[in-house]
Amino acid sequence: MRIKVFRIIVVILFIITVLNLIYIQAIRGGYYYDLSMNNRIRVVPTEGWRGRIFDRNGVLLADNHRTYNVMVTPQDVKDGEELFSFLSSALGINERVLLRTYRLREVAPFEPVVVAENISREQAIVLEENTYRFPSLMVQESFRRIYPLRENSAHVLGYVGKMNESDINLLEEYGYSPQSLVGYLGVEEYYNEILRGDTGGLQLEVNSRGQQVRLLSFKEPVKGTDITLTIDSKIQGAALNLLQSKIGSIIVMDADNGEILALTNFPAFDPNLFSDPKSSSGVQGLLSNSQSPLLNRAIKGLYPPGSVFKIPVAMAALDLNKIIPATTFYCPGFYELGGRKFGCSHVHGPQNLIEAIAHSCNVYFFHVGLTVGADAIYRYADLLGLGNLTRVDIPYEKKGSIPHRAQNILSGKRWYTGNTLNFSIGQGDTLITPLQLTRMMATVFNDGLQVQPHIIRLIGDKAVLRYNAKQQLKIDPEIFRIIKQGLKGAVQSESGTAHVLDIAGFDIEGKTGTAQSFGEKGTHAWFVGYVAGAKRRLTFCVFLEHGGGSENACWVARSLLEAMIKDGAI
């Protein structure tokens, strides 16, 4: 064994350490002593600018503007009262507010604390002229996030802000400083790691009067990476206009590749409010607004799909060979079960599958639903992605739920035939997001080829390919073609539920939905459809929360399509 060799190695290592200690402490000791007594080292951080965000046509959605921050270095504060009363008068901010910010953000004596942000150039010059009186005072060039289109794409983008307490503890390990700006919600949060710049800064040696003696080192701040989204801000703008004074969502997605061209909710918010410290009341207003403008309804709002849900029901019945397209049921305007009447919108008379989809006949689907059973409907809804995350690249997506008969029974609730009836027409406990329905419609449009909805197109100038994966559902494509005949009828036949959408020269198809909601606020209105045979295969979804009957959604959809046609998007 080599114990002796080991001992010799240890001895050598200790000797090296001792020699180094002698060098630092005995030989260079005087130099370090002077540094520690007479001089100080001060660190002035500079944030790297955040990457910009563009839409698919190169329109700027998020940019940065140069601003100035006021910083105070705790270890250099000599006369705090005088300093803060000076700052208060120079900036026009309450002294107590300044002091509170200062105390809240203090981390270490050597690290300057930002006490006021986004001051004007003129104010910055005034302060700069007074730094000789207050060695602790510094004016620092910084940036402020600007969203030129304001509410347009707000929910897609999110906003930026200073980290909150819990994030600081979590992210410190990963090289964030408490002063860092981070993204919240939207792509600002999802792609924060890519967008954020790398903080650089100066390390100065200053003397006891706070004057710079020497520049010790400099680290260039690094700009974050720009990203380009699949969003088309023109369609977004049109969608935002159409939703004014309503509550709801509009989604437009390319069925070929899952690129989301529009994802708009109303009410929306202005993300600029979050990067402007003077508008904290505006932020408070957003948070306390009962219509929840911060809520991204398209991916987080959970609603019953109403008659749009007839698509998976029809699919289940066809795939399990329970019906053929010609199977006919008679609609007297209601369906009677145990003395209770389940209504239909009209007296449709005899209906085959195609007609039943086009006319959205409830009675037909009551019959079909009972034939295939709740379990099969659940299976096909699940297969089409309802009640599942779409895994779109926007954070905090909700998955919703499809009622599962067995689970209901296991958890002590009963499952009655009436439940199956309601389930067959998308009422009751079925809760899904508008984006899930959009993706389902794209899958139908594609004859079973499921795409991955996404919002990112380019990172820097590199195309993002990981969302291009597609999945072919194991269902006979013929079944989708049959269903699409019904969807075509809904728009293009005189008696179809969405006939208002029949725009000459365009092959528009889709399904309406009017979903009952709890309470007395009225029904939700849906239209989910696609444009066939055009230059781009677009799927779209219009959802109006408590928007009344589905025809309201159809009118909005018509205006949306007209706007897109005028723009040349279709």
Next chain:
Amino acid sequence: MGRDLEKKIWLYSLIIMFIGLVVLYSASYNNVRVGQKVFFDQLGFAGIGIVIMYVLGRIDYRKFYDSAYFLYALNVFVLFLVLVTGRQALGASRWIDIAGISFQPSEFMKLTLILMLGRYFSRRRVNLSFSFLSKTQLIIRDFIFPFTLTLIPMFLIFKQPDLGTALLLFGIFFIMLFVGGIGYRYILSFFIFCLCFSPLAWHILKPYQRDRLLVFLNPDKDPLGAGYTIIQSKIAIGSGQLFGKGWLAGTQSQLNFLPERHTDFIFSVVGEEWGLMGTLLVLAMYFLLIHTAINIAEQIKDRFGVYVCIGIAAILALQAIINIGMVMGLFPIVGITLPFISYGRSSFFVCVFMMGFLLSLSKR
């Protein structure tokens, strides 16, 4: 002879503990971040630690031979748990709560790794001239298999992420292998192998971890983070000069310039307040302790005991030298504690256990 070695272990470890408490008192004095609580905590650890040392010293260390594999497996399992539960908190946790006490399983892994490797290496039979095993089988048995057993906890600890402790495990394995007498040509080829894989290792590091390694080559690269700490700690140590600024009188330490001065950077407080005199005293105590451990190893007949002694000496030497090197800017900042002196429940008790083992070993 045995009693003599036993006394020495007691003497040196108690002196280091005492120095540690004196320095920790100063490091936590006037400290905005942690406060005086850490001193009283450590005082308590020391009290309990002395009892544990005494008790362990009376236990036959062969008992640990029996449970070595079990302890290793248990510790790896707990490391795995840390990773799984830590995931939920964005994977930044190194601690686990058991019975209301939180501790770092990665610290204890050093000890269980020594026991496991000690038992594994000591079981090796003498090769007969007509060897039953082919050369490849020998390499697998003597090298690849134990190396894999070391890589498992290394990987789990690296994932925490705690690069320093992961590399320390590697160092322990390497020293035990070396002392065990593996051929120099194997060591050389192992080095070449590692060198070939270092670009890959570099690749799996997170960007901020790479930054921390690069910073030591050039502290100016990150003047705001790790680079700042290195410069400040060099100033602190250097400004202590020959005799130091005196207890509680270090300007760097007392003015909160050093963020981690009660844990990883506590040696800079020694340097600033006690000067070269103090740093050499601490270094001498560590050296004598390691020296004694190696003396015990030389006198023991049993191979398991030798391996454990060498392992303990290796941990002490690696931690002391890397930590002090780190504080002086000679090593990258990798988060290695100074034995007995840095504040920390897990790292302190691991040192206590090691001393207990040495006491037990010195009696054989």
